[in-house]
Amino acid sequence: MKTCSAVLLPLFVLGLCAAHASAQGAAQSAAQIAAQLDAQNRPVAAQHHEANFDAERKQANELFLADKFLESLPLYEDLCRRDQTIAVFAERHGIDLIKKSGTIADPAASRKMHNDGLAELRRAQKLGDNSPLVQTILGDAAKSPLGAILSGVPLTVGYSYQGTPQAQEALKRAEAVFATNDYAGALKFYQQAAALDPKLYTAALYSGDMYFRLKDAKNAGVWYQKAIDIDPNRETAWRYWGDVYLVGGSEPALAKEKYEQAVIAEPYGRPGWLALQKWAKAVKGTVRTPVVALPKFSTPDGKLAPDPALATETGNGHASWLVYEKERVAHGARTQFQPIVAGGSDANGQLTPTGYRHSLAEESASLRAMLLDVTAKLASGAVTQESLEPSLRTLLQLQKDGLLECWIVVNDADAGIRYDYPAYRKEHRDLLATYIDRYIVPQP
Known part of the structure; x- marks a missing residue:
């Protein structure tokens, strides 16, 4: 069994960056999530900005909110150069870099850009951005053999198996199409990858994701179930499926069931718990933990x-x-x-x-x-x-x-x-x- 492919990681992050980043009343993209973060009035050190700074910021924001990540990338790159103190700039720059990394054919160059994007997200976190989106992306980045050793939680097949060479090639083509926001086109390649290798978790997962983006909830569920059948102990498909049910508040009880299964799959990671908190906020409920004070002892x-x-x-x-x-x-x-x-x-x-x-x-x-x-x-x-x-x-x-x-x-x-x-x-x-x-x- 092979270990995780660095080429596949950007695609998972992209899936987190849009419809599955949140579901509060309607499907939300990463841009909308980031807009919420931007609106939280996070403290920023007073700084004098060059002429046209506000105009560039406004243009970058509009492009990002329109899911035009590749077009907003050079703007956020420049904004980060001009002001290193604004967390949302670092977050969006990181997301844009990860998005673009999925379009690069050369594996080494793609991996480097992906890692640069993660570095920007870590910088955003240091600046005070600890949003669910940032936590989830960085948490997934830790899903590596080394991360498994450090956490004491071994990688399951949904993480470790990267598929046949033919399926990998179909996934790469899907990534490139997906980066252009052509969800129907990307779906064809994801399903091709799934047909080439029925054991490949990511092919089934992202087929479901594309159906979700195309507003086909029924088929999204069919493909999420296929991913779960491959690996019920990876949380992602459970959580994505929960988002389908939570969108618009349509079926919060079913969303809760899926999010609970995400926690059961991976109770020591953050994504499942963050999803449960999202559910609780949507239904005005609570997430709580039994309080037990265990004694400390020494020998x-x-x-x-x-x-x-x-x-x-x-x-x-x-x-x-x-x-x-x-x-x-x-x-x-x-x-x-x-x-x-x-x-x-x-x-x-x-x-x-x-x-x-x-x-x-x-x-x-x-x-x-x-x-x-x-x-x-x-x-x-x-x-x-x-x-x-x-x-x-x-x-x-x-x-x-x-x-x-x-x-x-x-x-x-x-x-x-x-x-x-x-x-x-x-x-x-x-x-x-x-x-x-x-x-x-x-x-x-």
């Missing part, structure tokens, strides 16, 4: 350091956390969280651990032992429901609902637990959806 000389706060029960159950700490240390833990797991990784970032790893089984067993102690105290009257520590009350409810492990893998996962997530997701996808639906984004 100097390999032994659990005593915590005076856990020495005596004070009536709220807090002292039961000592049971949790002892269980963790007995399994080999030395601190609360494990930021890095020792071991080797293959080309797709799949880890082979060596030595101790903080596992889902360990965390679950430790929490359940602690909750058993809390339950005994409640039964004896040493602790009352009214005085019970909020974190313990939340964990008891999660355990009662059969969703404790879901909370652990979604909201309490460190590098060690992340290793267990693919196997857990495979067997408990419906349970994860129940958890997110009930605890993260309940209906308003």
Whole structure:
């Protein structure tokens, strides 16, 4: 299996830059999203501008809002040269560079321009632009073998497989046509790539994207499903499909289901969560996370350091956390969280651990032992429901609902637990959806 192709990355970013960047009342392009950002009155250092600066800015803005990215590129390039302090200039310059990179036939030159575009987006972020669009594009850029190793999340087939040479050539032709905003023309090449290689996720994904841009929601869904059938554990098709349902507020309940699946596919990335926040804003709902304050512990000389706060029960159950700490240390833990797991990784970032790893089984067993102690105290009257520590009350409810492990893998996962997530997701996808639906984004 081959690793991700740098040539394919610009196209994914372009897909993010338009209809799938947001859906609030109507389909929005990257230009419209950026216009919203521009309107947020982000602070800019006072600076004297040369003559015609405002005229050039206005012209660039009009072209960008009209999705004429290639025409706005030289203007934003000049605007960035003239004023390095304006975040929206850096963002739009980066998007334009990425857009143009998809039209360049030479792979090395295309990759360089794509990377230049990412650098501009990082500069925009440093200037204060932390919009969902910028976060999503930069987050996708981290989907590389190195990024997989650092995050502890291996690349799935939707990211790692780049297709046959014939399918790759069809995708390149699609990119060039797509850059001219000829969606019907690009669709032909995407579908050609899909026919040449039915296992190629991006060919199915972007076929759906083109149908969405052509306002054919039914066929967009057909092709998003094809992409999901290839790799249900890549979030992109789930999220794009959710956008179809959220546009115009047509079917927000179905949008929510798709966005939840995007989170389940990749809970440790930002795009799925940003999509859920978008849904919540559209329906005037909320995205929340169960609040649990886990104790920090240390093990100097390999032994659990005593915590005076856990020495005596004070009536709220807090002292039961000592049971949790002892269980963790007995399994080999030395601190609360494990930021890095020792071991080797293959080309797709799949880890082979060596030595101790903080596992889902360990965390679950430790929490359940602690909750058993809390339950005994409640039964004896040493602790009352009214005085019970909020974190313990939340964990008891999660355990009662059969969703404790879901909370652990979604909201309490460190590098060690992340290793267990693919196997857990495979067997408990419906349970994860129940958890997110009930605890993260309940209906308003």
